[in-house]
Amino acid sequence: MTEHLEDILATVRPLEPIELQLLDAQGCVLVEDVTVPVSLPPFDNSSMDGYAVRVADVAGASEGFPAVLTVVGDVAAGQADLLHVGPGQAARIMTGAPLPPGAEAVVPVEWTDGGLGEGPVSGMRAHSAAPEGASGQVSVHRPAEARAHVRALGSDVRAGDRALAAGTVLGPPQIALLAAIGRGTVRVRPRPRVVVLSTGSELVQPDEKLGSGQIYDSNSFALTAAARDAGAIAYRVGAVADDAETLRSTIEDQLVRADLMVTTGGVSVGAYDVVKEALSTVGDEDEAGSGVEFRTLAMQPGKPQGFGSVGPDHTPLLALPGNPVSSYVSFELFVRPAIRTLMGLEDVHRPTTRAVLRTDKALTSPAGRRQFLRGTYADGEVTPVGGAGSHLIAALAQADALIVVPEDDTSVEPGTEVEVVLLG
């Protein structure tokens, strides 16, 4: 099992980076160090709504003995033509607006009479309703130190600083920083396109009528959802009948939109296991590196597995077993790490933890096979749900963890500490 995973991770390579619009790069891995082109803030600006003043003019000011200054106008955010603030003058200034020449500090509007000639005010009246607020006189009730309520140019980041390192995963705050330094696009590894198809002549699409001997296709739905959950763009092809030629041509058709192909079913030892049959001749047979190898792994569920590459571009393909629980567990153990490797993520595995087994009777496990049982995890304890059968989908839907029983253990007593894979 470990060897199979190692082979997959040694073969699958991160996708070639592309330049993406910022919001299309969400969740992707940056491949370049991003340098700050222009300092942030790009200019000294006010952190408050208030008045830009000279320090000497407001020295010693109090509500009883205010400094009375002449308002020379407004400085709004985004304003390019700046007033000059001379001795005895103030400019009304808004949060984010550039500190005008001559001014040394900002006093918040709450420290003034707002130009109304009465007591302290709680804010400014809208300019559109009261344009006279940008003129007249203002009484300032408190002194201000130099640079008070001023955000200095470059106090966030400086031009030439490294904003983000290659390898960073772009979440909302990283996207905020990239936008703030003016980056509209960014070079990242794209999300892999994963094509999911299930095989089996017994499979019927949900909502259709079930005939004798038929069951509903659930694997193609489950794995498409799981591939998305892992970060991929997933395409569900649906169920293909057990006919090697049909399967081969379906896979060849789908290659054009696949960075990774995932099939379920048809990998065991039966006479109609057409995935094995078909995959030896997909793509160019003469080219090195092509072909899919089928293995029997020492694990339960998920014993039969196939892995290799198909088609002219050697598109990686994972062939999972067809039992619903087997295919889902195989996805978690093998396909999810492959998808996350394609994305260039460092952290490709589900988190694991140790937990105390909470159960009435001992768990049994076949000798020589690593078993993955479904369970629910909470507060350091894990409780098995359902049995070991690979067809038990209802129990799988209640589980949030896999309980790992090592190869050598054939029985695990209640209260034993076990390894648990958290399905998140």
Place this chain on the structure above:
Amino acid sequence: MTEHLEDILATVRPLEPIELQLLDAQGCVLVEDVTVPVSLPPFDNSSMDGYAVRVADVAGASEGFPAVLTVVGDVAAGQADLLHVGPGQAARIMTGAPLPPGAEAVVPVEWTDGGLGEGPVSGMRAHSAAPEGASGQVSVHRPAEARAHVRALGSDVRAGDRALAAGTVLGPPQIALLAAIGRGTVRVRPRPRVVVLSTGSELVQPDEKLGSGQIYDSNSFALTAAARDAGAIAYRVGAVADDAETLRSTIEDQLVRADLMVTTGGVSVGAYDVVKEALSTVGDEDEAGSGVEFRTLAMQPGKPQGFGSVGPDHTPLLALPGNPVSSYVSFELFVRPAIRTLMGLEDVHRPTTRAVLRTDKALTSPAGRRQFLRGTYADGEVTPVGGAGSHLIAALAQADALIVVPEDDTSVEPGTEVEVVLLG
């Protein structure tokens, strides 16, 4: 702050449920108890590739003294016309294929000679290459108990059982179960459509040239990404200039695609804070329940906040402050819970934990305001990154946690245990 959040959560109602295709419902909350219409498996079927036999025919069989049976044909998965297995007979059977009438158990192909007349085999040859495998004789080397390697009808779920309860969040395993019981569509609360717009005449789109007094719009990018992260379908409108009429008409235009509107900027006490100005007259003024209330909260960052509803459908609107860190923290504390409430999720808040403050000097915090500082959390410890300034985007991009300093604390010593919001 708590009151503001309570008002939001008391006002925002989960969206009306709709019927969605299974894969479109991923991550959504189920609003109905789903009952199993037909038992799973729907018929007794084989869990192995092998031979369907009668128990008496293989009693006492061994490799030295095999039971030799006549192969009456193949039973493949999905096959409707079943053979009858009489005394002395066997049907070759594939995993998932219905147990044919007359047969009582399945022996795996590895317990037989596969019809080749030699020792035990490891599998079957493909039917297409060796059709004779479905006929002739097979030697069985081991006995089988009744029902061995047979999955019984209904052993996973039974018709009438509750498959999933209302309130379940649909992840891959739940989607697997719904597909398996034949549900192609399901009734869920849809993802909310969230329209994000930033306001400010100083804002320039990334990749464009920055003029004097201008900065790049980062809030609309950050909050669109954050809204998606919370589960929403998010639309980024971009930056609107500080003009009440433009803002009002933009909001009215966008209402058609909004379950929730989020604005940034223009909510403070300045003379150009047009969000306040514009939002009193959006939609139908005469209708009850319309209107946005602006508040000053005892928190830092994020002091000025607006919340209410706009337009004929009383679309909820959250007006966040414009400083990048303020808007992001406000999103985490107020908008994310609102989005998750719209989705019908139980768990609307980010997880919090206690952590030991790892820092060289004491943190300071204004009296009477709950402060949210940015930090990095690991192994029970949290380390502040950057200062308290609301414009420090670079530090925000390094953080994965918010450190909460309560209203009454003005200083927090290194080593103190603090509350931490994990940004995940």
